[in-house]
Every structure is written in C-alpha cells, then in structure tokens.
Amino acid sequence: MSLTGKTAIVTGSNSGIGLGIAWELARAGADLVLNSFTDRDEDHALAAQIAQETGVEARYIRADMSKGDECRALIEQAGRCDILVNNAGIQHVAPLDEFPVDKWDAIIAINLNSAFHTTAAALPMMRAAGWGRIVNIASAHGLTASPFKAAYVAAKHGIVGMTKTVALETAQEPITANAICPGYVLTPLVEAQIPDTMKEYGMSREDVIKNVMLERQPSKQFATVEQLGGTAVFLCSDAAAQITGTTISVDGGWTAL
Ligand code: NAD
Numbered sequence: 001m002s003l004t005g006k007t008a009i010v011t012g013s014n015s016g017i018g019l020g021i022a023w024e025l026a027r028a029g030a031d032l033v034l035n036s037f038t039d040r041d042e043d044h045a046l047a048a049q050i051a052q053e054t055g056v057e058a059r060y061i062r063a064d065m066s067k068g069d070e071c072r073a074l075i076e077q078a079g080r081c082d083i084l085v086n087n088a089g090i091q092h093v094a095p096l097d098e099f100p101v102d103k104w105d106a107i108i109a110i111n112l113n114s115a116f117h118t119t120a121a122a123l124p125m126m127r128a129a130g131w132g133r134i135v136n137i138a139s140a141h142g143l144t145a146s147p148f149k150a151a152y153v154a155a156k157h158g159i160v161g162m163t164k165t166v167a168l169e170t171a172q173e174p175i176t177a178n179a180i181c182p183g184y185v186l187t188p189l190v191e192a193q194i195p196d197t198m199k200e201y202g203m204s205r206e207d208v209i210k211n212v213m214l215e216r217q218p219s220k221q222f223a224t225v226e227q228l229g230g231t232a233v234f235l236c237s238d239a240a241a242q243i244t245g246t247t248i249s250v251d252g253g254w255t256a257l
Pocket of ligand 1: 013017
C-alpha cells in the first residue's frame with residue numbers, strides 16, 4: 001500500500017499508539033504531522049527520526065487537544081490533511097459518585113470533543129483534495145463498559161457514534177470515517193491506570209494485569225502499537241474504500257465474549 005503524496009495528521013502521537021500509527025503510516029509513504037500538547041526538543045526529534053528513517057516529510061506541531069481552537073489550529077497550521085487520526089486520549093479511574101469533575105471534563109474534551117473540532121477543520125481540506133480518511137481511535141470501551149471508567153466509556157461510545165454520523169455525511173464522497181477499537185495495549189496510558197486499579201480492586205500489579213486487564217482479553221496478550229498502525233494503514237488503503245461508518249476491534253476477542 002502506498003500512501004505517498006498523502007499527508008497524515010495524528011493527534012497525541014509523541015507516545016504509545018499514536019506514535020506506533022505514525023510510524024506505520026510513514027512506512028507506507030505518508031508525510032506526517034505529529035502532535036501533542038508539549039513542545040520539547042524530543043517531540044521534534046521524533047519527527048526528525050521518522051523522516052530520516054522512512055524518507056517521508058515529518059513535522060511536529062504543538063496543540064492542546066483539550067482546547068477546541070487549538071484543535072482547529074493544528075489542522076490549519078498543517079495546511080493539508082488527507083488522513084486524520086484522532087488518537088489523543090487520557091484516562092482516569094474512579095467510582096462515578098467520586099469522579100473528579102475536572103477529570104470528567106478533561107476526558108470528554110480530549111477523547112471526544114477534539115475529534116469534533118479536528119474533523120470539522122479537516123473535512124473541507126479532504127473535499128478540496130478529493131480524498132480523505134478519518135480514523136478515530138476509540139476502544140473496546142467504545143463498545144462495552146467497565147466499572148470506574150464512566151467518562152472514558154462515555155467519550156469512547158461518543159466517538160463511535162460520531163464516526164457513524166461523519167461516515168453518513170461523507171458516504172457519497174471519496175472519504176471514509178471509521179473507528180479502531182483496541183483492547184489493552186501496554187502503553188504509558190495503561191501503565192498509569194494500574195496503581196488506581198490496584199487501589200479500587202485491592203489487588204497487586206500482577207493481579208490487575210492478569211485478572212482485570214487481560215481477563216477481558218481472551219487471547220491473554222496485549223495488542224501492539226504496530227498492529228494498530230497496520231490496521232490504520234489498511235483503513236487508508238484502496239481495499240478499504242467501501243469500509244465506512246464502522247468499527248474494527250483489535251482486542252484479542254474481548255468483544256466476542
Ligand atoms: P499514551 O498516554 O501513550 O498516549 C496518549 C497520547 O495523547 C500522548 O501522545 C499524549 O501526549 C497525548 N495527549 C494527551 N493529552 C493531550 C492533549 N491535551 N493534547 C494533545 N495530546 C494529548 O496512551 P495510548 O494508550 O497510546 O492512548 C492513545 C489512544 O488509544 C487514546 O485515545 C486511548 O484512549 C486509546 N486506547 C488505548 C488503549 C490501551 O490499552 N493503551 C486501549 C484502547 C484505546
């Protein structure tokens with residue numbers, strides 16, 4: 001699959017799944033815009049490394065995905081957006097009646113609202129270019145729920161719903177919108193929720209991994225960022241031109257249970 005000549009913007013891509021997807025899109029030939037809310041030398045160095053190793057053009061643009069105007073500015077500053085991967089996301093684990101309001105607001109803003117703003121800014125560019133791919137990184141939690149993750153589950157179900165709507169609005173254009181629903185992937189986001197989950201369930205780290213996280217994943221293996229990158233590249237391929245408005249689970253069988 002060659003994505004040469006296409007420009008991909010991946011939100012939240014200085015780490016984890018977003019970075020893995022960026023690498024696979026670059027290996028498939030797409031020029032890249034990496035993003036996060038920081039502006040460190042190492043953020044720009046990641047873009048330089050991808051460019052050097054794959055031969056594509058890669059830039060890092062700082063924009064805070066919790067702020068609607070910065071989401072839109074990211075797309076405008078990139079200047080072109082053939083492939084939009086809405087990946088930025090955070091997590092917080094707490095019972096609903098104790099869920100901190102600021103955490104609820106931040107999760108809904110970063111995991112859901114940002115995709116509304118970036119998609120709204122990117123669609124006119126895709127229409128002008130006559131081609132577009134929107135890949136939203138939802139979650140198994142976009143299709144099922146778990147206790148203590150009310151905001152995350154709400155945001156991920158929301159992005160699955162928004163994906164379907166965007167797909168219907170673009171159905172007769174050469175633009176598709178789909179959501180990838182990963183199960184557990186051992187990224188910094190998952191590492192960070194282990195201590196809180198240990199507290200909520202009164203379990204050791206090993207038991208949280210085995211009995212809470214991978215308990216839901218029949219394969220008993222974490223999915224990898226490379227597998228998610230490969231799935232995103234597939235959704236950008238010609239073979240996927242009639243795949244729109246749907247979800248692809250990369251969850252080791254979680255949602256088959
Ligand atoms: P991660 O913490 O490694 O990466 C999250 C990325 O989002 C980072 O690049 C971070 O800098 C960025 N980000 C956070 N807040 C931001 C903000 N305000 N503005 C811009 N960027 C911001 O986590 P990850 O596991 O790679 O998660 C990536 C996506 O995958 C998220 O949407 C997450 O919900 C989803 N997901 C992860 C898993 C998993 O098991 N890791 C499973 C299902 C879905």
